[in-house]
Amino acid sequence: MNTTFLQACRGEKTDYTPIWIMRQAGRYLPEYHTVRSKVTFLELCKTPELAAEVTLQPVDILGVDAAILFSDILVPLEAMGAPLEFHEKRGPVFPEPIRDQAAVAKLHVPDPETELVYVMDTIRLLRKELADKVPLIGFSGAPFTLATYLIEGGSSKAYFETKKMMYAAPELYRALLDKITDCTITYLKAQAAAGAQALQIFDSWAGVLAPDDFAEFALPYVQRIISAVKPAGVPIIYFANNGATLLDLSKTSGADVLGLDWRVNLADAVARLGQDVAVQGNLDPCALLLPADKLEARVGRIVAAGKQARGHVFNLGHGILPETPPEKAKLVVELVHRLSGKA
Amino acid sequence: MNTTFLQACRGEKTDYTPIWIMRQAGRYLPEYHTVRSKVTFLELCKTPELAAEVTLQPVDILGVDAAILFSDILVPLEAMGAPLEFHEKRGPVFPEPIRDQAAVAKLHVPDPETELVYVMDTIRLLRKELADKVPLIGFSGAPFTLATYLIEGGSSKAYFETKKMMYAAPELYRALLDKITDCTITYLKAQAAAGAQALQIFDSWAGVLAPDDFAEFALPYVQRIISAVKPAGVPIIYFANNGATLLDLSKTSGADVLGLDWRVNLADAVARLGQDVAVQGNLDPCALLLPADKLEARVGRIVAAGKQARGHVFNLGHGILPETPPEKAKLVVELVHRLSGKA
Numbered sequence: 309m310n311t312t313f314l315q316a317c318r319g320e321k322t323d324y325t326p327i328w329i330m331r332q333a334g335r336y337l338p339e340y341h342t343v344r345s346k347v348t349f350l351e352l353c354k355t356p357e358l359a360a361e362v363t364l365q366p367v368d369i370l371g372v373d374a375a376i377l378f379s380d381i382l383v384p385l386e387a388m389g390a391p392l393e394f395h396e397k398r399g400p401v402f403p404e405p406i407r408d409q410a411a412v413a414k415l416h417v418p419d420p421e422t423e424l425v426y427v428m429d430t431i432r433l434l435r436k437e438l439a440d441k442v443p444l445i446g447f448s449g450a451p452f453t454l455a456t457y458l459i460e461g462g463s464s465k466a467y468f469e470t471k472k473m474m475y476a477a478p479e480l481y482r483a484l485l486d487k488i489t490d491c492t493i494t495y496l497k498a499q500a501a502a503g504a505q506a507l508q509i510f511d512s513w514a515g516v517l518a519p520d521d522f523a524e525f526a527l528p529y530v531q532r533i534i535s536a537v538k539p540a541g542v543p544i545i546y547f548a549n550n551g552a553t554l555l556d557l558s559k560t561s562g563a564d565v566l567g568l569d570w571r572v573n574l575a576d577a578v579a580r581l582g583q584d585v586a587v588q589g590n591l592d593p594c595a596l597l598l599p600a601d602k603l604e605a606r607v608g609r610i611v612a613a614g615k616q617a618r619g620h621v622f623n624l625g626h627g628i629l630p631e632t633p634p635e636k637a638k639l640v641v642e643l644v645h646r647l648s649g650k651a
Numbered sequence: 652m653n654t655t656f657l658q659a660c661r662g663e664k665t666d667y668t669p670i671w672i673m674r675q676a677g678r679y680l681p682e683y684h685t686v687r688s689k690v691t692f693l694e695l696c697k698t699p700e701l702a703a704e705v706t707l708q709p710v711d712i713l714g715v716d717a718a719i720l721f722s723d724i725l726v727p728l729e730a731m732g733a734p735l736e737f738h739e740k741r742g743p744v745f746p747e748p749i750r751d752q753a754a755v756a757k758l759h760v761p762d763p764e765t766e767l768v769y770v771m772d773t774i775r776l777l778r779k780e781l782a783d784k785v786p787l788i789g790f791s792g793a794p795f796t797l798a799t800y801l802i803e804g805g806s807s808k809a810y811f812e813t814k815k816m817m818y819a820a821p822e823l824y825r826a827l828l829d830k831i832t833d834c835t836i837t838y839l840k841a842q843a844a845a846g847a848q849a850l851q852i853f854d855s856w857a858g859v860l861a862p863d864d865f866a867e868f869a870l871p872y873v874q875r876i877i878s879a880v881k882p883a884g885v886p887i888i889y890f891a892n893n894g895a896t897l898l899d900l901s902k903t904s905g906a907d908v909l910g911l912d913w914r915v916n917l918a919d920a921v922a923r924l925g926q927d928v929a930v931q932g933n934l935d936p937c938a939l940l941l942p943a944d945k946l947e948a949r950v951g952r953i954v955a956a957g958k959q960a961r962g963h964v965f966n967l968g969h970g971i972l973p974e975t976p977p978e979k980a981k982l983v984v985e986l987v988h989r990l991s992g993k994a
Contacts, residue, residue, distance in 0.1 A: 468974055471937035475945070515893075518913045518935050518968075520949075550858075553895045553914050570861045571896045592861050594814035602818070606863075625861075631811055 309440040313374040316619040317506060317543035317565050319586050325611050325620055325648035326373035327641055328445070331627030332366035333378045337634055339365045349394045353379050356429040363434055367442055369634065370641045374443050374506070374621075375434065377499075379427055381449030381510055382457060384495050387418035388487070390458055398462060405461035407469065412483050417490045420498035427495075428502040435503035446504030448496050450511035450546075451488040451533070452526035458484070467516050474525050481525065489529045493536045500540035507537065508545040508567070515550025515569075522554050527561065534562035545588055549626065555580055570595075570625025575613035586619030593624045596636040603636075607643040615648075622648075652783040656717040659962040660849060660886035660908050662929050668954050668963055668991035669716035670984055671788070674970035675709035676721045680977055682708045692737045696722050699772040706777055710785055712977065713984045717786050717849070717964075718777065720842075722770055724792030724853055725800060727838050730761035731830070733801055741805060748804035750812065755826050760833045763841035770838075771845040778846035789847030791839050793854035793889075794831040794876070795869035801827070810859050817868050824868065832872045836879045843883035850880065851888040851910070858893025858912075865897050870904065877905035888931055892969065898923055913938075913968025918956035929962030936967045939979040946979070950986040958991075965991075 312326040334340055343362050344352055352358050363378040382400050386392040393401045406412060421428055434444050457463070459470045473481045496507050514526055534544050547567025548558050558566055559581055568577050568589035578587060595606055607622075614620030622644045628637060655669040677683055683705050687695055695701050706721040725743050729735040736744045749755060764771055777787050800806070802813045816824045839850050857869055877887050890910025891901050901909055902924055911920050911932035921930060938949055950965075957963025965987045971980060 466937065466972055468937060468972060471935070472940045475938065475941045515914065518938075519916050521935070550893070550914075553916065553919075571858065571893075573862050573896065576896075592814070592864070594809065594811060595818065595861075597815045598818045629809055629811060 310373055310442045313621060314443050314505060314543060316621050317545065317586055319564075319583075319618040322619075324650035325614055325622050325644055327622035327644045328372045328374040328376060329366070329370070329624055329628050329637060329640075330376075332370065332372060332376065332637070333362045334628060335630035336628055336632040336637065337365055337369065339369065349380075350383075350392070353383055354426045356426055356433050359426075359430040360433045360437060363430070364437060366637075367438070370638050371645075372442070372641055374445050375438060376445040376508070377427070377431060377434065377447060377504065379430070379447070381447070381454065381512075383427065384418065384424060384448065384491055385454055385458060385488075387423040388415040388491055390415065400457060401462040402458055403461070405469070406458040406484060407473065409480055409483070412480065412487065415484075415487050417487065417494060420495050424495065424498070428498060431499060431502040431504055443505040444503065445506045445508055445545075446496065446499035446502075447508040447510060448492045448499075450509050450514065450526065450548075451485045451492060451529035452517070453511050453513045454488050454492075455481075455484055456513050458488075467513065471521075474521070485525075485529050489532055492533050496533065496537045497540055500537070500542050504542065506543045506545065508547060509533065509563070511546065511548040511551070514548035514554060517554075519553055519557060522548075523557055527557055530561045538562065545621075547588070552577075559585055565619070565621060567623070568625065573613075574610050575616065578613060578617045581617070583618045586621065587614065587617045588621040588623050590623070590625040591640070593626050593629050593632070596624075596628070596632050596640060600639065603639065604643055604647070607640060608647050611644060611647045653716055653785045656964060657786050657848060657886060659964045660888065660929055662907075662961040665962075667993035668957055668965050668987055670965035670987040671715045671717040671719060672709065672713070672967055672971050672980060672983075673719075675713065675715060675719065675980070676705045677971060678973035679971055679975040679980065680708055680712065682712065692723075693726075693735070696726055697769045699769055699776050702769075702773040703776045703780060706773070707780060709980075710781070713981050714988075715785070715984055717788050718781060719788040719851070720770070720774060720777065720790060720847065722773070722790070724790070724797065724855075726770065727761065727767060727791065727834055728797055728801060728831075730766040731758040731834055733758065743800060744805040745801055746804070748812070749801040749827060750816065752823055752826070755823065755830065758827075758830050760830065760837060763838050767838065767841070771841060774842060774845040774847055786848040787846065788849045788851055788888075789839065789842035790851040790853060791835050791842075793852050793857065793869065793891075794828045794835060794872035795860070796854050796856045797831050797835075798824075798827055799856050801831075810856065814864075817864070828868075828872050832875055835876050839876065839880045840883055843880070843885050847885065849886045849888065851890060852876065852906070854889065854891040854894070857891035857897060860897070862896055862900060865891075866900055870900055873904045881905065888964075890931070895920075902928055908962070908964060910966070911968065916956075917953050918959065921956060921960045924960070926961045929964070930957065930960045931964040931966050933966070933968040934983070936969050936972050936975070939967075939971070939975050939983060943982065946982065947986055947990070950983060951990050954987060954990045
């Protein structure tokens with residue numbers, strides 16, 4: 309098996325820098341559209357054969373060093389009892405926002421092997437189909453990020469309702485976060501048991517929190533998850549998006565790897581983080597629009613900075629954009645491999 | 652006159668910490684709605700009597716230490732020749748996005764005293780009506796931020812078209828930015844000549860740029876503006892929103908004051924910036940939802956951290972939200988004054 313990705317996560321020496329790409333199974337690939345056109349987004353998540361098919365596409369097409377389960381961070385919330393819809397334009401919508409004690413009380417911690425069995429089946433199917441070609445990454449959202457969707461009723465701009473609950477009704481907020489945390493622990497443990505060989509926790513909206521608020525209202529739940537899931541023995545990646553001012557705090561999460569968005573200079577981040585934690589990132593997804601020579605220079609700088617880290621998994625600093633030409637994604641994979649010395 | 656704000660901008664010792672609030676003339680005030688309900692948003696910007704009226708509202712209601720001209724960063728772009736619309740839901744829209752050389756060539760550098768005379772008249776009227784009660788702040792957008800609206804055709808999420816132009820057509824990008832920079836220099840000089848006693852440059856979307864891109868594609872234009880406007884003799888504030896990773900670069904902008912969003916810890920920022928530049932900020936706008944005792948503690952920490960800076964103007968880390976109760980805005984002003992020792 310190509311274990312370069314797992315070695316880098318663990319801070320072991322690797323022959324070259326491994327790469328995978330956030331949203332690598334996604335809308336920039338015509339092959340993805342072919343599958344997606346037959347079903348809704350949620351049906352795709354819930355049909356193991358199709359979810360596995362799109363998961364495998366970038367492994368073959370791009371030659372990345374890891375596969376990541378095709379799913380959505382919000383499906384466990386639906387399993388907790390919060391009706392979930394995906395609208396073509398508005399994105400995810402929770403038509404019944406969670407804003408009082410009664411609504412929190414109605415949520416339950418789902419059993420992954422029954423209420424999220426389609427995810428577990430997808431993982432089992434993928435491990436069989438991958439046949440140890442590359443490792444499989446499972447994932448979840450982080451509790452703060454998941455809570456924003458439930459509290460706002462979908463995506464948000466200022467996260468007003470979430471912060472209102474944090475500030476004005478902290479006990480209600482903590483009750484909700486505790487329940488989401490319990491769900492996430494069970495869910496990630498089940499993914500590892502089903503065969504996920506690494507786990508990424510996406511804290512997509514952590515960057516809207518001031519450092520003091522992050523320390524009080526988001527980080528403790530991530531720490532609890534990582535400490536509970538660690539005995540499963542798979543590397544854990546924590547990605548606090550737009551989290552440059554949260555790095556020192558994120559380092560205390562217990563994660564093996566910290567994901568970095570493109571706003572931070574990788575060399576600076578590595579200097580700040582030291583040798584206790586590996587890093588993942590952090591090319592601006594829009595940089596895939598650069599002419600090949602400039603793209604190569606930029607990839608080269610990130611590869612070189614990553615060599616100073618405890619371990620480095622190359623990735624974009626955010627999900628690949630639907631407008632990206634697939635050949636540019638392929639080029640980035642080739643560049644990372646070549647520039648980092650792959651034979 | 653209450654010159655506390657101007658003294659703090661210049662790094663002079665002040666008796667207490669001055670405060671104003673971004674979007675202090677805005678939708679959270681019932682008095683604003685009363686005026687706004689009679690006209691469209693653009694009509695409000697273009698009618699000096701009404702623009703002056705809403706500018707003055709927060710000075711009287713909140714007791715802030717500075718007034719800021721009511722206007723919009725996009726009106727100079729309209730004067731450059733780009734048709735501008737404001738839609739109730741989508742926000743600002745430029746129905747003819749600027750994406751080629753012909754479109755850039757059609758833009759011109761407007762004469763502020765004819766093509767933006769309503770802004771100049773508003774400033775003159777305000778100086779008369781303020782009667783030296785508090786200083787008046789003028790403002791503009793920064794060229795990168797302004798360009799994103801022209802290139803995207805309005806607001807954006809990933810700034811894909813802007814970065815595409817930067818990366819794939821840098822000469823076109825530079826031609827557009829040069830023209831916007833020329834316009835901004837003329838516009839800000841005219842504001843100072845009309846009576847603006849300080850100028851703020853809003854780089855609302857600078858935070859979507861990686862530091863290397865900011866250094867290459869945004870900062871040079873800001874430096875050029877500040878160096879050209881400096882002889883006007885009024886303090887200049889540069890606010891690169893979500894710019895924690897851009898601080899060291901922003902320090903080279905030449906601004907007297909750097910605006911800070913709430914994501915950065917003010918004490919950390921002051922330690923990094925040293926004594927060469929004053930700071931402005933940086934309470935999370937959502938923190939106005941905190942119970943009074945917690946709000947006081949948070950304001951107190953920012954006031955204390957600001958005492959270590961060359962100068963500190965208290966502000967929110969972003970515009971005040973429409974959902975904010977006006978009495979909480981008033982409370983923040985009182986807290987800042989009391990906690991910083993106003994007699």
